[in-house]
Amino acid sequence: MIYQGNAITVARDDGDIATLTFDARGESVNTLSGATVTELGEAVDALKAETGLKGLVLASNKEAFIVGADITEFHGFFDKGEDYLVEMNLRVHDIFNAIEDLPFPTVAAINGLALGGGCEVTLTADFRVMADSAKIGLPETQLGIVPGWGGCVRLPRLMGADNAIEWIAGGTQNRADAALKNGAVDAVVPVDELAAAAHTLIQRASRGELDVASRRAEKTGPLKLNAIEQMMVFETSKGFVAGKAGPHYPAPVEAINVIQKGAGETRERAQQIEAQSFAKLALNDVAFNLVGLFMNDQAVKKRAGSYAKQAGDVAHTAVLGAGIMGGGIAYQSASKGTPILMKDIKADAVELGLQEARKLFGKQVERNKLTAAQMAEKLTNIRPTLSYGDFDGVDLVVEAVVENPKVKGAVLAEVEGQVDDGTILTSNTSTISINRLAQNLKRPENFCGMHFFNPVHRMPLVEVIRGEATSDAAVAATVAYARAMGKTPIVVNDCPGFLVNRVLFPYFGGFSQLVEQGADFQHVDKVMEKFGWPMGPAYLLDVVGMDTAVHANEVMAEGFPERMARDSKTAIQVMYDNDRLGQKNAKGFYAYEQDKKGKPQKVSDDQVPALLSEVVQGQSTLSDEDIIARMMVPLCMETVRCLEDGIVDSPAEADMALIYGIGFPPFRGGALRYIDAMGVAEFVRLANSLADELGPLYAPTDKLRQMAQENARFYAAE
Ligand code: NAD
Numbered sequence: 100m101i102y103q104g105n106a107i108t109v110a111r112d113d114g115d116i117a118t119l120t121f122d123a124r125g126e127s128v129n130t131l132s133g134a135t136v137t138e139l140g141e142a143v144d145a146l147k148a149e150t151g152l153k154g155l156v157l158a159s160n161k162e163a164f165i166v167g168a169d170i171t172e173f174h175g176f177f178d179k180g181e182d183y184l185v186e187m188n189l190r191v192h193d194i195f196n197a198i199e200d201l202p203f204p205t206v207a208a209i210n211g212l213a214l215g216g217g218c219e220v221t222l223t224a225d226f227r228v229m230a231d232s233a234k235i236g237l238p239e240t241q242l243g244i245v246p247g248w249g250g251c252v253r254l255p256r257l258m259g260a261d262n263a264i265e266w267i268a269g270g271t272q273n274r275a276d277a278a279l280k281n282g283a284v285d286a287v288v289p290v291d292e293l294a295a296a297a298h299t300l301i302q303r304a305s306r307g308e309l310d311v312a313s314r315r316a317e318k319t320g321p322l323k324l325n326a327i328e329q330m331m332v333f334e335t336s337k338g339f340v341a342g343k344a345g346p347h348y349p350a351p352v353e354a355i356n357v358i359q360k361g362a363g364e365t366r367e368r369a370q371q372i373e374a375q376s377f378a379k380l381a382l383n384d385v386a387f388n389l390v391g392l393f394m395n396d397q398a399v400k401k402r403a404g405s406y407a408k409q410a411g412d413v414a415h416t417a418v419l420g421a422g423i424m425g426g427g428i429a430y431q432s433a434s435k436g437t438p439i440l441m442k443d444i445k446a447d448a449v450e451l452g453l454q455e456a457r458k459l460f461g462k463q464v465e466r467n468k469l470t471a472a473q474m475a476e477k478l479t480n481i482r483p484t485l486s487y488g489d490f491d492g493v494d495l496v497v498e499a500v501v502e503n504p505k506v507k508g509a510v511l512a513e514v515e516g517q518v519d520d521g522t523i524l525t526s527n528t529s530t531i532s533i534n535r536l537a538q539n540l541k542r543p544e545n546f547c548g549m550h551f552f553n554p555v556h557r558m559p560l561v562e563v564i565r566g567e568a569t570s571d572a573a574v575a576a577t578v579a580y581a582r583a584m585g586k587t588p589i590v591v592n593d594c595p596g597f598l599v600n601r602v603l604f605p606y607f608g609g610f611s612q613l614v615e616q617g618a619d620f621q622h623v624d625k626v627m628e629k630f631g632w633p634m635g636p637a638y639l640l641d642v643v644g645m646d647t648a649v650h651a652n653e654v655m656a657e658g659f660p661e662r663m664a665r666d667s668k669t670a671i672q673v674m675y676d677n678d679r680l681g682q683k684n685a686k687g688f689y690a691y692e693q694d695k696k697g698k699p700q701k702v703s704d705d706q707v708p709a710l711l712s713e714v715v716q717g718q719s720t721l722s723d724e725d726i727i728a729r730m731m732v733p734l735c736m737e738t739v740r741c742l743e744d745g746i747v748d749s750p751a752e753a754d755m756a757l758i759y760g761i762g763f764p765p766f767r768g769g770a771l772r773y774i775d776a777m778g779v780a781e782f783v784r785l786a787n788s789l790a791d792e793l794g795p796l797y798a799p800t801d802k803l804r805q806m807a808q809e810n811a812r813f814y815a816a817e
Contacts (some may be wrong), residue, residue: 102145104138109145113752115153116301117146129161131216131248132169139220139228140194146201154301157198157207157224158294164209164233165217170242171594172426173390177381184378188247191371194460195249198223204311208297209233210290217247222253222318225311226300227283229275231289235283238578240350242377242393243766247377251357252369256318258282260332260358261313266339267358268351303334323363331360347631347766350380384776388768391814392758395751395769396587402752403578403588410579411521411572413494417442419510420500421452424527430456430586433480434463436555440482440489443699449483456481458554461524464676468789482555487517493582497549500525502650507537514539523576524547529600529647530654533566533593543568550597552760553588560759561586566593589756592746595658596651599760601741602770604655605733605796606673607648609638610661612793613729614670614711617719620688621703626726631764637688638701641681642673649675662795668714731773732786733796738770739803742813750813768769770811780807 102109107633112711120140121129128671129135146155159165176184176338177519198205198220207221209229218235221227229235232318235256243253243357246267255263262281266273275287288296303309337355342350357376361369380386416432417440418425425441429452443449460477469477490496496518500510511524518524524546535585537543548564561581565574574590581588591598594726614620624635632639648671656664674680674687681687682699689701721729740751747753754769767773774782790798799807806812
């Protein structure tokens with residue numbers, strides 16, 4: 100044994116060839132935590148002291164090679180400031196450079212996922228051999244930082260600046276065939292031939308058949324690009340990448356800057372540049388929030404995983420209603436491999452539902468994600484029907500008929516009579532209380548909400564709503580089914596609007612009040628889009644549909660009259676009264692024209708200001724900052740209330756639900772992270788001042804006031 104640590108061992112395995120194995124004790128995956136990096140330094144020292152070695156293999160004993168640095172340590176590192184971060188990265192560079200400079204050939208044997216720091220450690224080796232099932236990449240820019248352990252330096256030297264920019268700015272996980280084609284790895288083999296292939300590479304290098312010295316010179320010297328090539332590669336890609344990333348995500352463009360600035364430099368100088376840039380980005384709120392988002396996502400997925408573990412089989416399902424949602428649910432289930440019956444009362448509705456599924460599968464075929472034969476097979480997973488004939492043996496039913504409590508109640512009672520005693524029934528209602536719907540059932544314990552978002556195939560969130568009578572088994576089965584459909588389920592308790600719509604409608608309430616105070620709704624849309632929302636509130640209302648919004652508003656006003664009921668007409672009601680339903684009838688706050696692809700494009704409509712004058716009082720002098728506050732405070736306050744009322748269990752779940760369900764700007768981390776960033780005390784001050792003028796929708800709760808006094812946060816220091 101040359102070295103033995105908790106996460107790393109180094110041993111001679113073939114006489115004069117040593118293997119350094121990553122195998123973190125007691126962990127399911129390898130990460131490059133602070134402690135593991137320290138061990139890596141010790142292991143390299145031990146290797147340097149060892150005599151008679153002819154080569155080194157870097158390997159992993161886990162299913163993944165190394166999934167990256169330990170992201171749970173990041174916030175702690177970020178808090179220590181710029182100098183600390185630069186020093187930290189330079190210390191890691193010293194260790195990685197020492198591997199690169201070992202006096203014998205080195206090979207990384209990439210058996211599984213090698214991401215971030217895990218990929219960077221493989222880049223220190225002279226050669227890389229990769230299992231055909233493995234993936235490799237540098238996803239750091241998705242966390243708002245640049246690769247900081249040599250990725251921006253070694254990858255472009257290995258595979259060319261253009262390929263490296265694509266990998267780094269895109270943050271992609273790349274398959275073995277692509278890695279081989281791009282030159283990131285030297286060979287691809289089946290996983291059980293990996294060790295032998297690595298040894299063969301070392302032996303060939305030792306015999307002089309592979310030129311280690313020139314490989315090292317290439318990796319440690321300047322990038323081979325002349326001035327014109329540099330301009331072409333870097334300036335062109337910056338424009339493209341900036342356009343794609345948008346103004347709120349600086350890391351992808353910064354990564355190109357780092358590669359560019361380091362291009363003509365030595366390894367050490369280029370690493371200095373990388374370290375400085377990493378530290379600068381790490382101190383930005385965007386990186387802090389994106390790292391927080393990653394941890395929240397992990398927490399939410401872990402939670403869902405523990406629910407799903409307790410679930411019975413969900414092998415056969417059914418959806419009632421083949422409309423927009425029912426059709427989408429049938430497609431998603433079929434696409435991910437769970438057979439589903441699709442029942443409607445109208446034959447033409449069933450046909451429309453099937454057509455929609457065919458269209459979506461067809462797009463996958465066009466994009467080469469499916470073959471025509473696979474599409475045909477997946478389509479057989481959807482069994483259209485007009486009767487309950489085949490419903491015995493169904494494990495879970497999703498009701499997605501029209502949003503009417505009487506119709507839903509009748510349909511749920513009817514289907515309960517057609518299925519086995521243990522079948523789980525769920526409703527895709529957007530607003531109707533699950534407890535209320537449960538009153539129609541003989542076995543309410545088998546019932547819960549399963550709230551999908553439109554379009555089902557694209558929106559990642561499913562709210563699973565636990566009613567008072569809902570059993571753990573029903574929640575577990577519904578969570579398991581949502582996961583099997585490739586969705587992220589978040590379990591919430593029952594209340595009008597559940598979590599997501601309960602929070603969204605106060606935001607629309609804020610919008611209505613702004614318009615009524617004379618704000619130009621098109622300007623409000625622009626301000627909120629600049630703030631980071633995928634679409635502004637007027638546009639979003641057009642997409643949701645004014646009929647749906649008015650109906651949901653009524654439900655919310657009935658549920659929370661003290662702050663959501665309005666005694667005067669709203670701007671949304673004005674649109675509805677004038678039959679401006681939004682995209683569905685091509686006129687709402689905007690008018691809609693079809694583009695060449697048949698997609699609705701919004702245009703301004705001169706008639707709208709005149710219609711709105713019915714409710715507009717005066718002209719607004721509000722600044723953009725005022726507009727943001729008037730939109731965001733009611734949304735944030737309702738999120739706080741949902742947490743206080745136990746509708747949602749944790750800040751992580753609340754924030755992820757808003758990001759996945761309504762497109763809350765991810766780089767802001769969610770409503771509660773947004774309050775933390777502003778500071779609870781400052782938020783309370785702002786909310787108080789607005790509540791004086793605009794009413795209880797804006798008022799902070801007593802508990803939040805107390806948090807402000809205690810200097811508390813939603814996310815404890817991480
Ligand atoms: P839709 O009008 O497009 O479809 C409803 C379908 O149900 C119609 O095809 C109708 O024929 C069918 N139907 C009516 N009675 C039936 C019965 N007894 N048995 C079987 N089928 C019956 O409506 P949608 O937009 O798909 O909405 C369905 C549900 O999903 C509603 O509860 C809605 O609130 C909810 N929802 C909608 C959205 C959205 O954006 N559209 C989002 C989330 C949730």
